[in-house]
Amino acid sequence: DAGVTQSPTHLIKTRGQQVTLRCSPKSGHDTVSWYQQALGQGPQFIFQYYEEEERQRGNFPDRFSGHQFPNYSSELNVNALLLGDSALYLCASSLVGGGNSPLHFGNGTRLTVT
């Protein structure tokens, strides 16, 4: 049973560039959430996707956008990268309804902005 998979594992970008991160949810899950984890801090909610729609967004600017595909996989896009966007980006999946379906996390993409 495949867990949550993310690609790439590491990425280095320059300030002002754009980046796309990818996530495949755990088998059987239909909801994908993205979290940003700065060094030494807890994960922060960016947004959640279900049925190819953004359900809710955390306190992140419009430079952060996402997409969910019919096979439930998802992408996170960040435009006009800033140094402060350097972080571990985590994808988590669950079943809609969530109450009996805990979040399962991937191992993340480490983004470094120089």
Added chain:
Amino acid sequence: GENVEQHPSTLSVQEGDSAVIKCTYSDSASNYFPWYKQELGKGPQLIIDIRSNVGEKKDQRIAVTLNKTAKHFSLHITETQPEDSAVYFCAAPFNNAGNMLTFGGGTRLMVKP
């Protein structure tokens, strides 16, 4: 929204001792409280969770207690082992479904052999 505070930020114990990590939350409507363990280079892994209709839950050496009146919950690890060394996060949901989480700041647990 939900606000979660976690203490301590670092905890060092001798192998075989117990470790306790405490969290408080702000939203009295929250009804689901998971704990995650994050090892170096990996994503958070769910180790135990508790729902508000129970006060305590145990799974081998790990237990979680919940006090809804005081709005705090705790993780207890007994007979600690070096492989328990990791960063532990508590969390609480900010939506009814329980799958949008606010995390605490984390506790780095070091178990000395």
